[in-house]
Amino acid sequence: MTSHLMNTYGRLPFALSHGRGCRVWDTEGREYLDALAGIAVNTLGHAHPKLVPALQDQVSKLIHCSNYYQAPLQEALAAKLCELSGMSAAFFCNSGLEANEGALKIARKFGHDRGIHSPEIIVYDKAFHGRSIATLSATGNPKIQKGFEPLVEGFVRLPLNDIEKVREVGRTNKNVVAVFLETIQGEGGINPTRVDTLRELRAVCDENNWLLMLDEVQCGIGRTGKWFAHQWAGIVPDVMPLAKGLGSGVPIGAIVAGPRAKDVLGPGNHGTTFGGNPLAMRAGVETLRIMEEDGLMANAAAMGERIRAGITEGLRGESGFVEIRGQGLMIGVQLDRPCNELLGRAAKEAGLLISVTADSVIRLLPALILSPAEADEIVSRLVPLVKDFLSSKP
Numbered sequence: 001m002t003s004h005l006m007n008t009y010g011r012l013p014f015a016l017s018h019g020r021g022c023r024v025w026d027t028e029g030r031e032y033l034d035a036l037a038g039i040a041v042n043t044l045g046h047a048h049p050k051l052v053p054a055l056q057d058q059v060s061k062l063i064h065c066s067n068y069y070q071a072p073l074q075e076a077l078a079a080k081l082c083e084l085s086g087m088s089a090a091f092f093c094n095s096g097l098e099a100n101e102g103a104l105k106i107a108r109k110f111g112h113d114r115g116i117h118s119p120e121i122i123v124y125d126k127a128f129h130g131r132s133i134a135t136l137s138a139t140g141n142p143k144i145q146k147g148f149e150p151l152v153e154g155f156v157r158l159p160l161n162d163i164e165k166v167r168e169v170g171r172t173n174k175n176v177v178a179v180f181l182e183t184i185q186g187e188g189g190i191n192p193t194r195v196d197t198l199r200e201l202r203a204v205c206d207e208n209n210w211l212l213m214l215d216e217v218q219c220g221i222g223r224t225g226k227w228f229a230h231q232w233a234g235i236v237p238d239v240m241p242l243a244k245g246l247g248s249g250v251p252i253g254a255i256v257a258g259p260r261a262k263d264v265l266g267p268g269n270h271g272t273t274f275g276g277n278p279l280a281m282r283a284g285v286e287t288l289r290i291m292e293e294d295g296l297m298a299n300a301a302a303m304g305e306r307i308r309a310g311i312t313e314g315l316r317g318e319s320g321f322v323e324i325r326g327q328g329l330m331i332g333v334q335l336d337r338p339c340n341e342l343l344g345r346a347a348k349e350a351g352l353l354i355s356v357t358a359d360s361v362i363r364l365l366p367a368l369i370l371s372p373a374e375a376d377e378i379v380s381r382l383v384p385l386v387k388d389f390l391s392s393k394p
Contacts, residue, residue, distance in 0.1 A: 012344055019046025022367050022374050024353070035378050036353045037367045040186070040218045040330070043245040043287055043296070045367035050290050051248055051283070058282040064274065073281030080288050081256050084227045086236045089262040092276035093253035096217030096243030097130030102255045103180065103213050103239045104134050106264045108154070110211055111177035113264065119177040121213075122169060124160045126188030126358070127181060129215055138180060140188070160191060163200045170208050178211035178239075179204070183229035186218035189358030190325045190332025198233035205238070211261055213239040217253075221245035222291055222368055224328035225301030232327070245368075250283035296368040297328075303375045304328040307364065310379035320390035329370065333362040333382075335390070342389055350381040362386070 014026040022045050024034050037045070044051050078090035093099055104121065111119025123129075127140040136145055137152035145151060156176065158165045169176055179201055185191040205212040214237040219229040223245060226232055230240075238261045243253040253275065257264075274280075291297065308324050311333060315321040322334040338359045346352040355363040364378065 012347055014347070021045045021047075022370055030351065032347060032351045032353050033374065033377055033381065034353045035364045035366045035382075036355050037245075037365050038249060039355065040223060040244045040365040041247075042249050042367050043221060043223075044248045044290060045369045048248065048290065048369070050293075051286055054282060054286040055250070055279065058279050062278045064277040064279070066273070067271065067276060071276055071278075071281070073278050073285060074276045077254075077281050077284045077288075080285065081242070081254065084288070085240065085256055087240065087256045087258045087262075089257050091255045091257075091265070091270065092281070093255070093272050094251050094275050094280075095130075095253045096215075096241060097132055097135055097253075098272070098275070099217060099241030099243050099253040099255050100129040100135045100138070100215060101132055102265075102270060103215075103241050104138065105270060106239055106255070106257070106261055107178035107180065107211055107213060109269065110261065110264050111175070114177070114209075116175055116177060118154065118175050120154050120156050120173060120175040122156045122158060122166060122176060122179040122181075124158055124181050124185075126160065126185055126191060127215075128185065128187035129180070129182075160185070161194050161197045163197055163204070166201065166204055170204060170210075176208070176210060178213050180213040180215065182215045182217075182219065184219040184224070184327065184330055186330070186363075187357050189334070189361040190330060190363060192325065192327065195233040198230055198235055202233075202235040202237075211238040213237060213241075215241050217241055217243045218365075219327075219330055221287070222297040222300055222328075223330050223365070225297055225304065227297065229327065229330075246287060247280055247283040248287045250280050252280040252284055254284075291368065294369070299370070300328040300368045303366070303370045303372070304331060306372060306375045307331060307378055310376065311383060314379060314383035315386060318387060318390055320394075321386070329364070329366050329368060331364040332357070333364070333386070335360045335362070335386070337390075337393060339389060339393075342385065345389070346382070346385055350385050352378065352381045352385075354382070 017027045108119045123138045125140045129135040129138045134152050238258045240256040320336050325332045340356045346354045357363045
């Protein structure tokens with residue numbers, strides 16, 4: 001059959017039909033254990049019994065209007081995000097890319113408002129912030145930038161967790177207005193920013209009157225065992241882009257801002273047609289409510305530790321296994337060789353949905369509702385597959 005889709009994805013040869021909890025079925029009836037959750041999107045798994053009726057209720061009332069009018073559900077979700085984060089205001093959009101793009105606009109206008117005509121932003125090696133021209137330029141992956149030059153100027157790229165490089169830039173470059181980074185790099189291979197680095201970045205930004213902008217698109221919304229991954233360091237950023245898990249599958253993005261950044265954008269500076277629509281806002285409100293009611297952050301921390309311990313034990317001493325990284329249910333298994341073929345093999349041979357990122361890192365991002373039995377099942381399905389791969393691909 002001829003496809004009329006643009007050839008932008010290397011798709012596996014099956015289509016998913018439906019899901020329940022942490023399991024999905026394809027159109028041929030085969031069952032899979034979902035250890036990817038739509039790439040950290042399906043926070044509550046599939047067909048959650050509390051979320052489905054809430055979304056059905058909202059669809060029967062109002063899906064979309066526009067931002068010409070007052071928006072009670074936006075107000076409710078913004079208030080909850082500010083309560084959970086200790087920040088001050090939120091803007092709603094449709095995706096992580098849009099949230100990151102908005103963060104970059106905030107940083108630039110923040111600089112212009114201070115009289116800096118060519119604002120620059122510190123970004124990091126191996127970062128991934130999106131595929132628009134600006135977020136692609138902020139991203140630290142030459143492979144996905146290739147073919148889209150010229151990139152947007154105004155970025156200073158540094159190695160992750162090197163605070164002295166940041167201090168040096170602060171001494172020599174008076175155009176810098178912000179530091180922009182993922183609290184845990186996702187596409188870059190599940191690389192955490194160290195707790196001490198986060199604390200020192202907060203101090204450096206305060207000293208220089210810079211914005212600290214933490215991209216929590218993938219690692220936020222309870223995935224690490226706290227609402228936001230930076231909370232393990234006990235700090236509060238100035239700008240925090242969110243998306244993915246906030247809507248449990250309904251497209252949503254958010255920019256949450258603290259006092260230093262909340263008033264940078266005014267009427268006419270930024271906007272969106274679909275962002276903040278009632279369906280997405282209801283999904284966000286209900287997701288956070290259900291997470292609190294069901295204790296899903298504590299579950300994410302416990303299940304993540306269970307999976308990491310099981311994989312570590314199962315691959316201990318295995319030639320080709322380097323290490324396991326991450327926190328909560330954001331897990332990366334680093335191998336010493338490219339392993340992209342494991343994505344297809346896991347689905348076909350083990351009935352397991354995973355991801356491979358940075359060429360040699362197996363990425364696990366299961367739903368936060370994962371049970372102990374399902375955590376053990378991920379380990380029991382993945383470990384033999386990895387052992388067989390390592391033995392056959394020296």
